[in-house]
Amino acid sequence: xxxxxxxLYRIDREVVWHAFSQMADYDGLIVESADGCWLTDIHGxxxxxxxxxxxxxxxxxxxxxxxxxxxxxxxxVAHVTSLGMSNxxxxxxxxxxxxxxxxxxxHVFFSSDGASAVEVAMKMAFQYWKQIxxxxxxxxxxxxxGNAYHGDTIGTVSVGGISQFxxxxxxxxxxxxxxxxxxxxxxxxxxxxxxxxxxxxxxxDCLAKSTGCRLAKHYLDQYRxxxxxxxxxxxxxxxxxxxxGAAGMVMHPPGFLRGLKELSTEFxxxxxxxxxxxxxxxxxxxxxxxxxDVSPDFxxxxxxxxxxxxPMSATLTTNKVWNAFLGDYAQSRSFSHGHTYGGxxxxxxxxxxxxxxxxxxxxLKKLESKERHLSLLLEPLRAHPHVGDIRQKSLMAAIELVxxxxxxxxxxxxxxxxxxxxxxxxxxxxxxRPVGNTVVIMPPLxxxxxxxxxxxxxxxxxxxxxxxxxx
Numbered sequence: 001x002x003x004x005x006x007x008l009y010r011i012d013r014e015v016v017w018h019a020f021s022q023m024a025d026y027d028g029l030i031v032e033s034a035d036g037c038w039l040t041d042i043h044g045x046x047x048x049x050x051x052x053x054x055x056x057x058x059x060x061x062x063x064x065x066x067x068x069x070x071x072x073x074x075x076x077v078a079h080v081t082s083l084g085m086s087n088x089x090x091x092x093x094x095x096x097x098x099x100x101x102x103x104x105x106x107h108v109f110f111s112s113d114g115a116s117a118v119e120v121a122m123k124m125a126f127q128y129w130k131q132i133x134x135x136x137x138x139x140x141x142x143x144x145x146g147n148a149y150h151g152d153t154i155g156t157v158s159v160g161g162i163s164q165f166x167x168x169x170x171x172x173x174x175x176x177x178x179x180x181x182x183x184x185x186x187x188x189x190x191x192x193x194x195x196x197x198x199x200x201x202x203x204x205d206c207l208a209k210s211t212g213c214r215l216a217k218h219y220l221d222q223y224r225x226x227x228x229x230x231x232x233x234x235x236x237x238x239x240x241x242x243x244x245g246a247a248g249m250v251m252h253p254p255g256f257l258r259g260l261k262e263l264s265t266e267f268x269x270x271x272x273x274x275x276x277x278x279x280x281x282x283x284x285x286x287x288x289x290x291x292x293d294v295s296p297d298f299x300x301x302x303x304x305x306x307x308x309x310x311p312m313s314a315t316l317t318t319n320k321v322w323n324a325f326l327g328d329y330a331q332s333r334s335f336s337h338g339h340t341y342g343g344x345x346x347x348x349x350x351x352x353x354x355x356x357x358x359x360x361x362x363x364l365k366k367l368e369s370k371e372r373h374l375s376l377l378l379e380p381l382r383a384h385p386h387v388g389d390i391r392q393k394s395l396m397a398a399i400e401l402v403x404x405x406x407x408x409x410x411x412x413x414x415x416x417x418x419x420x421x422x423x424x425x426x427x428x429x430x431x432x433r434p435v436g437n438t439v440v441i442m443p444p445l446x447x448x449x450x451x452x453x454x455x456x457x458x459x460x461x462x463x464x465x466x467x468x469x470x471x
Contacts, residue, residue: 115151
């Protein structure tokens with residue numbers, strides 16, 4: 001076992017290939033242990049985990065309930081394939097998810113990561129139209145949302161819309177239809193289209209539904225025009241409900257998701273809700289779709305499903321879709337897709353324990369006061385000349401740094417202003433990972449108010465040091 005710190009750093013830089021990292025100048029932390037919301041590196045330095053180990057740790061590290069569940073499962077069996085067999089733990093998890101999910105999502109397909117869960121939904125949706133009683137073979141394209149991120153498989157990259165990540169692979173991708181990014185901060189509408197009294201354009205949290213929110217209506221009108229022209233060829237609409245994470249924590253106007261569901265029904269297409277990042281309590285409800293009473297045709301879950309412990313994702317769907325895949329063996333209507341570790345019982349045990357902790361600790365109920373505390377902490381930062389916008393949905397928050405606040409002009413991507421702020425925060429013992437020049441806050445839901453205060457104070461120190469103190 002390698003224990004020498006210098007050797008660990010060398011191997012980590014020269015052998016381990018890190019995701020979304022330029023290895024020529026890579027110099028990351030090496031975490032040896034963790035507890036609650038805190039990470040400890042190989043030198044004994046402790047850092048507050050401000051991004052939940054890439055948005056997946058829900059109840060904190062080393063939660064005793066989840067630890068115990070995994071240990072107990074190890075005493076029975078560590079792995080059972082889902083091809084032709086099953087196990088009680090995974091069966092129990094499937095039923096628990098169905099019981100909690102939006103109405104009508106009665107079937108669960110397990111995978112190992114979020115991108116795979118979305119890819120499963122896409123492939124199921126595509127195959128569905130080929131196997132219904134009156135097949136529609138011309139349905140061969142997807143309607144995606146601008147600046148979307150759904151993963152890094154070829155299928156999910158195709159429906160993704162962040163060129164910084166995906167433009168190189170364009171020759172490998174299939175074409176999709178793409179609507180506008182429903183952004184409440186940067187929207188292309190004129191003041192004539194969105195009147196000054198539209199509170200949603202100023203990113204409030206009104207309770208408007210669908211056409212009640214003028215900004216939502218502005219975007220939905222554009223999706224309606226796409227559907228009017230192309231609905232007969234569209235397999236499904238795919239959306240990250242409420243918040244687009246990798247786009248920079250873009251917050252959708254209230255009513256947009258509900259309106260998209262209504263459009264999918266009106267134009268007889270399917271709706272895929274990618275809740276890999278926003279599910280499992282991140283938006284203040286267990287599922288983001290609950291905020292607007294939406295039951296999609298497919299719901300993809302990942303990240304926090306196991307509390308951030310083990311790789312597992314799930315694709316939920318309806319009886320309508322399920323029935324299209326039933327038939328005699330010779331009809332070849334089966335869903336020919338699967339991964340070795342899909343439905344792994346260790347991961348299933350962690351997921352069941354994660355759901356148990358939600359109930360026992362009343363996690364969602366306790367979020368309300370934490371959300372208010374975080375909002376109060378963030379408010380003074382709005383006055384900084386280089387803070388263009390602060391966006392928040394429960395404990396998901398983002399601080400967008402701009403060079404020109406009045407014109408909402410961002411800093412050039414290559415300047416890495418967000419990373420510079422996070423490097424200062426690290427010196428204040430807070431670990432954060434930005435999305436471009438947007439500083440993201442997404443801690444474990446178990447975080448306390450003092451820890452939230454430490455995160456925001458560290459960010460303020462980073463902004464003041466790298467962009468100048470507020471006058």
